[in-house]
Amino acid sequence: MIVITERLLLTPVTIADADADADADADDVMLLHSDPNVSYWHAGTWSAAHAHEWADAMAQRWQQEGIGKWMARLRSDGTLVGRGGLTRFDIAGAETLELGWTLRDAARGHGYATEIGRAALDLAFEDLQAERVVAFTEVHNHASQAVMRRLGMRPRGLLHRSGLVEGAGRSSRERSLRPLRLRQHPSRRVSLAERRPRRRALDG
Ligand SMILES: CC(C)(COP(=O)(O)OP(=O)(O)OC[C@H]1O[C@@H](n2cnc3c(N)ncnc32)[C@H](O)[C@@H]1OP(=O)(O)O)[C@@H](O)C(=O)NCCC(=O)NCCS
Numbered sequence: 001m002i003v004i005t006e007r008l009l010l011t012p013v014t015i016a017d018a019d020a021d022a023d024a025d026a027d028d029v030m031l032l033h034s035d036p037n038v039s040y041w042h043a044g045t046w047s048a049a050h051a052h053e054w055a056d057a058m059a060q061r062w063q064q065e066g067i068g069k070w071m072a073r074l075r076s077d078g079t080l081v082g083r084g085g086l087t088r089f090d091i092a093g094a095e096t097l098e099l100g101w102t103l104r105d106a107a108r109g110h111g112y113a114t115e116i117g118r119a120a121l122d123l124a125f126e127d128l129q130a131e132r133v134v135a136f137t138e139v140h141n142h143a144s145q146a147v148m149r150r151l152g153m154r155p156r157g158l159l160h161r162s163g164l165v166e167g168a169g170r171s172s173r174e175r176s177l178r179p180l181r182l183r184q185h186p187s188r189r190v191s192l193a194e195r196r197p198r199r200r201a202l203d204g
Pocket of ligand 1 (some may be wrong): 016038041063100101102103104107108109110112113114136137138141143144146147150167
């Protein structure tokens with residue numbers, strides 16, 4: 001489902017035919033994941049093959065599950081802003097919707113992740129009749145947690161998943177001199193936040 005917000009055009013991730021010359025979304029996903037801040041939080045830059053695989057999987061989710069992540073581009077001139085939106089997600093056997101966002105480094109600080117998030121929450125609660133939407137991120141990803149707060153999501157605790165943790169074993173002096181390093185860890189703690197639909201006013 002295509003969504004148009006105040007500043008953004010949100011389009012489902014699609015994959016080009018095998019004989020097409022270019023694969024716009026997969027190419028843009030690779031571009032997005034070549035940005036330093038994005039690759040920092042996503043375990044390095046993505047190869048063309050990885051970007052294509054991710055885009056292919058997301059396109060299939062749209063087809064099979066009716067929902068998936070969007071590519072986000074500026075309405076004004078088509079500039080790539082990032083990706084984000086909803087995917088179906090299982091927490092302890094209960095199906096829910098997971099909301100996420102990743103912006104190009106140059107697109108941070110303009111409220112675009114919050115704009116993507118608002119559009120996704122509207123879709124979840126108004127069209128998909130969702131009972132809740134969750135989001136999660138590393139416990140030290142304060143920028144992502146700030147987006148959750150701006151969207152009215154409330155902290156719901158910690159999950160353990162494989163992924164990135166802060167580098168360890170360096171003194172506080174070393175930490176202040178060097179950029180923080182993230183490492184893959186089989187059991188990282190991620191903070192989970194949740195939004196439920198607002199109660200609608202009852203008529204009469
Ligand atoms: C997490 C991430 C999406 C947050 O991006 P962000 O730009 O900080 O978040 P928003 O798009 O909501 O923008 C909010 C900021 O824009 C500012 N802003 C400027 N113009 C604005 C406008 N017109 N409307 C709303 N906010 C605006 C806000 O004041 C806020 O600034 P602040 O952070 O200094 O308070 C981004 O840092 C990112 O992509 N990180 C890398 C990938 C990642 O970590 N993804 C999450 C994995 S779980």
